[in-house]
Each structure stands twice: as structure tokens, then as C-alpha cells.
Amino acid sequence: GEDVEQSLFLSVREGDSSVINCTYTDSSSTYLYWYKQEPGAGLQLLTYIFSNMDMKQDQRLTVLLNKKDKHLSLRIADTQTGDSAIYFCAERGGATNKLIFGTGTLLAVQP
Amino acid sequence: KAGVTQTPRYLIKTRGQQVTLSCSPISGHRSVSWYQQTPGQGLQFLFEYFSETQRNKGNFPGRFSGRQFSNSRSEMNVSTLELGDSALYLCASSLLAGGHETQYFGPGTRLLVL
Numbered sequence: 001g002e003d004v005e006q007s008l009f010l011s012v013r014e015g016d017s018s019v020i021n022c023t024y025t026d027s028s029s030t031y032l033y034w035y036k037q038e039p040g041a042g043l044q045l046l047t048y049i050f051s052n053m054d055m056k057q058d059q060r061l062t063v064l065l066n067k068k069d070k071h072l073s074l075r076i077a078d079t080q081t082g083d084s085a086i087y088f089c090a091e092r093g094g095a096t097n098k099l100i101f102g103t104g105t106l107l108a109v110q111p
Numbered sequence: 112k113a114g115v116t117q118t119p120r121y122l123i124k125t126r127g128q129q130v131t132l133s134c135s136p137i138s139g140h141r142s143v144s145w146y147q148q149t150p151g152q153g154l155q156f157l158f159e160y161f162s163e164t165q166r167n168k169g170n171f172p173g174r175f176s177g178r179q180f181s182n183s184r185s186e187m188n189v190s191t192l193e194l195g196d197s198a199l200y201l202c203a204s205s206l207l208a209g210g211h212e213t214q215y216f217g218p219g220t221r222l223l224v225l
Contacts, residue, residue, distance in 0.1 A: 011189065035216075042115075042201055043154075043216040057212070098167055099144070099214060101154040 004102035006089055011108045012040040020087050020105045024035045025027060030096025032065060034074045035088040038106070046074070047075065076107075114139065115204050115217035123223045132220045136183050136204030140186060142166070143185040145215060148199040157200075160185055185190040189222075197224045 003025045012018045024032070027052050037045040049056045049063045049072075062075040072089055089102040105109045116135045124130050136143050144167075145157040156169040160179035172205075177187045189196055200220050201212035 042218040045213060046213060048213065096167070098156050100156070103153045
């Protein structure tokens with residue numbers, strides 16, 4: 001089956017790096033995504049990684065994929081208060097082609 | 112390009128009523144997906160439409176239905192509303208590119224069932 005898990009909360013201080021972790025179960029996943037949701041808003045695509053890659057960097061964001069352990073992480077460098085939001089990990093199932101989301105991690109950035 | 116738009120932005124209904132939500136995808140996008148977001152269940156996939164055909168479906172009862180028009184706009188209908196249908200309903204559109212579908216989400220419609 002397809003299941004995606006994330007921790008519910010992460011608290012960091014402004015200027016530090018944040019690392020949000022995600023695990024998934026579908027070994028045939030094709031793409032994995034990170035979305036950001038700010039209060040009262042829809043989801044904003046931050047970045048994605050193809051399942052045959054192990055790293056992708058995009059400005060302050062670094063995505064690491066360990067396909068063997070089915071572990072995905074999002075690192076945000078120099079975290080700012082504007083980064084406070086819920087971050088969702090999602091995987092596109094290889095068999096079903098459905099997009100399955102994790103529970104979301106609330107990132108709280110303290111000044 | 113304009114983003115994904117959803118109307119209305121919020122709705123208040125009572126149990127037993129029915130509701131129709133609308134989604135206009137990004138111009139040129141032909142795939143529209145619907146999701147339900149609740150505090151208890153998180154974000155759950157409802158269904159996906161492509162070229163007016165339902166391509167994929169989540170595990171929701173038959174009270175939840177949808178359709179897509181020739182201009183790619185989509186509607187979602189929920190009949191016989193229950194209290195548990197209170198949620199944020201998100202629509203996302205996709206541009207097919209080499210088999211990879213990046214979904215762009217709208218702001219959502221907040222539905223409250225009393």
C-alpha cells in the first residue's frame with residue numbers, strides 16, 4: 001500500500017537550518033514532492049525529485065532522497081520567519097499514479 | 112498566467128443539502144485533481160479528471176462526484192452532506208510533461224456543514 005509519514009512539528013530559530021523528514025512505503029514511487037501551505041492558503045509546490053536522483057538543490061532548499069530506506073528530507077538553509085508554514089511531503093505512486101500526501105509538518109520559526 | 116481559481120472560497124451548508132464546487136485550471140492544463148483536507152485525516156485524494164474523463168479515484172463514497180468540461184474547468188458535487196464533510200477542498204491542475212505531472216493548487220473552498 002501507499003503511506004507517507006512525517007513528524008507533526010518542528011521548531012527552529014531564525015537563521016538556523018531546518019530539516020523536515022518524510023518516510024514512504026511505495027518502492028515504485030516515481031516522483032516525490034515538497035509542498036508548502038501557509039495559513040488560510042492552498043498548497044504551493046516547492047520542489048520535486050525524480051526517484052532515480054538522490055539529491056536536488058534549489059537556492060535555499062536541498063532535497064535528499066534515500067531510496068533504499070524510502071526516506072526523503074527537505075533542508076531549508078538560513079530559515080526565516082516567512083518560512084513558518086506546514087510542509088507536506090507527497091509521493092506519486094508507481095502503480096496507481098495517485099499523489100499521496102503525508103500529514104504535514106508544522107515548521108515554527110522563532111525570531 | 113493566472114493560477115488555479117476556485118469558487119466559492121467558502122460555503123456554509125446544513126446536513127442533507129448538496130453542494131457544487133468549481134475549479135478553473137491554469138490555462139493550457141488539461142488535468143484537474145480534487146483533494147479533501149481535514150485536521151483529522153489530512154490531505155486525501157478524491158479524484159482526477161483528464162480530457163473530460165475520470166482518470167483516477169480515491170476512496171470516498173458515491174456521494175462525492177465530479178465532472179470536467181471541454182474547457183478543462185471542473186466541478187465537484189457532494190450530495191446529502193454530513194457533518195464530517197466539513198473540510199477544505201483543494202483543486203489542483205497539471206501540465207503533462209514527459210510523464211511527470213507537477214500539480215499546482217488553488218486556494219481551496221472551505222465548506223462548513225452544520
